[in-house]
Amino acid sequence: MSYQALYRVWRPQRFDDIIGQETMTQTLKNAIMTHQTSHAYLFTGPRGTGKTSAAKIFAKAINCHYQQDGEPCNECETCRAITAGALNDVIEIDAASNNGVEEIRDIRDKAKYAPTQADYKIYIIDEVHMLSTGAFNALLKTLEEPPTNVVFILATTEVHKVPATIISRTQRFNFKRITAADLFKRMAYILDQKEMTYDPAALKVIAKAAEGGMRDALSILDQVLSFSDNHVTLDNALDVTGSLTEALLADYVQTIQDNAPKQALQLLQQILAEGKDVQRFVEDLIEYVRDLLLYQQAPELVAASEMDLLDEHFKALSAAMPAERLYGVIDILNETQQQLRFTNHPEIYLEVATVRLTQSQIAQVASATVATPTADNEQVAALSQQVAQLQAALQKIEVDGPVKVPAAKPKAKAAKQISKKVNRKAIYPVLAEATRANLEKLKEVWPDLLNMLDVTKRAIMKVSEPVAASESGVVVAFNYAILFERANNDQDLLRILEDGLNRLTGNPFKVVLVPHDAWPEIRQEYLQNHAVPVQHETTDQATGTPKPEQKPAVIEQAQALFGDAVVVEKD
Numbered sequence: 001m002s003y004q005a006l007y008r009v010w011r012p013q014r015f016d017d018i019i020g021q022e023t024m025t026q027t028l029k030n031a032i033m034t035h036q037t038s039h040a041y042l043f044t045g046p047r048g049t050g051k052t053s054a055a056k057i058f059a060k061a062i063n064c065h066y067q068q069d070g071e072p073c074n075e076c077e078t079c080r081a082i083t084a085g086a087l088n089d090v091i092e093i094d095a096a097s098n099n100g101v102e103e104i105r106d107i108r109d110k111a112k113y114a115p116t117q118a119d120y121k122i123y124i125i126d127e128v129h130m131l132s133t134g135a136f137n138a139l140l141k142t143l144e145e146p147p148t149n150v151v152f153i154l155a156t157t158e159v160h161k162v163p164a165t166i167i168s169r170t171q172r173f174n175f176k177r178i179t180a181a182d183l184f185k186r187m188a189y190i191l192d193q194k195e196m197t198y199d200p201a202a203l204k205v206i207a208k209a210a211e212g213g214m215r216d217a218l219s220i221l222d223q224v225l226s227f228s229d230n231h232v233t234l235d236n237a238l239d240v241t242g243s244l245t246e247a248l249l250a251d252y253v254q255t256i257q258d259n260a261p262k263q264a265l266q267l268l269q270q271i272l273a274e275g276k277d278v279q280r281f282v283e284d285l286i287e288y289v290r291d292l293l294l295y296q297q298a299p300e301l302v303a304a305s306e307m308d309l310l311d312e313h314f315k316a317l318s319a320a321m322p323a324e325r326l327y328g329v330i331d332i333l334n335e336t337q338q339q340l341r342f343t344n345h346p347e348i349y350l351e352v353a354t355v356r357l358t359q360s361q362i363a364q365v366a367s368a369t370v371a372t373p374t375a376d377n378e379q380v381a382a383l384s385q386q387v388a389q390l391q392a393a394l395q396k397i398e399v400d401g402p403v404k405v406p407a408a409k410p411k412a413k414a415a416k417q418i419s420k421k422v423n424r425k426a427i428y429p430v431l432a433e434a435t436r437a438n439l440e441k442l443k444e445v446w447p448d449l450l451n452m453l454d455v456t457k458r459a460i461m462k463v464s465e466p467v468a469a470s471e472s473g474v475v476v477a478f479n480y481a482i483l484f485e486r487a488n489n490d491q492d493l494l495r496i497l498e499d500g501l502n503r504l505t506g507n508p509f510k511v512v513l514v515p516h517d518a519w520p521e522i523r524q525e526y527l528q529n530h531a532v533p534v535q536h537e538t539t540d541q542a543t544g545t546p547k548p549e550q551k552p553a554v555i556e557q558a559q560a561l562f563g564d565a566v567v568v569e570k571d
């Protein structure tokens, strides 16, 4: 006999075999025992949670003459025929493929006839949300005047796509995601029955990856078994699911707690080198950090869902990391998850996220304060202003109810502060001699330059790009202000970049950094103050007289310097 997928072989044949849906199966059994079945049911819930299995068991139980406590006997002719899919009175329709009005009209016509072999005719319509509007209308007509001895069971993963008029004519059952612990138990049971052994950690990994679906869990288990020798190993489970070991996740989170970007990036390289899936990594990480948070507040909940496999490292991290930090980590990871959807270079986003994660907010505030000696006064002034606003707002609330406090604009303010840190004295000489040809040349060697850096520095520089270049200098813009600050304060990095460019081009280069947000403003300032009629690609500063009103020349010059793409003419 050819190999049969586990989820087929181990498909539940009794209500009691359906895992994790006890309330639903008990209600269905009661209905059958007391002969109080409805003529239409709606089974909703995620895939692989037992909806169609329950539908088939229901079809057997209602027709079986030997049913006991609402369960089918699974032995009689009727039961066996239904199990084999050979009973004409039990009709399974996949709406994903049969979504036409004709099909449903067909049901309407045929449903009128009494069942031929069994007591009840059962229509099981899977993925019912896929029906066309016309088909839904036809179905509605049938449900409004239900023929006797006919039961409709509609199953769907997306109940919000089912018209309310249909839903209101059915008895609805919501199938839940199956807990990891329940999936674990079922897999362990099946392996025991097959006389196979397993590493408990392996089943835990599979249970997590299945995300609440029994069919997915058993499909993954099938794959793992295909290259295990009657023993399910953790390594195989990790390979098949692309998941990470708990220990690796703990190590990674530890680097966040330690504010250690270098170790974090090295660990990340190691994880990626092992071929782990980037999306999966971020998902696993979010779940891990969420568990840390949850454990702080309700240890017993985590213990229950994680099957008591929590280790000391997990507990230590949960005790050490403040909740605000963990929330911050989740925010950054969520953001990264969004970015990953639209990129072909997921590693880059992951590296940027890693650098951001390993900088605590305290460290960020501290470095900002050191860099701008005036920040103290400014911050105090800003705070006093906010306090005054809040007090005024409070007084207003007492008089005429809730009112919106005008929001401060921390972002604009931060951008301004950062812009102040840009070394304009170093940028202007580069701009004075900048040409597009030079910029193109630099862009060409940029990837080679990045490859010369070590892992930490490369991660920082990956969000940068050259935006202007002369024969002897280059302006490099950064996407993230925080990374600009880091790089700008890193003399070692600047020296390595300059050495590298020297080796790659044969010319000595001065590297000047700017944050991307501040770049348009700096460029504009320069052009306003140094505008000259453009005849040559290289401009002569001596002839440059400030003529802010000479706009076309400014634009022409900008195009000469930076190319068409970056020049946006503003009215």
Ligand SMILES: [Zn+2]
Binding pocket: 064, 065, 066, 067, 072, 073, 074, 075, 076, 077, 078, 079, 080
């Ligand atoms: Zn039977």
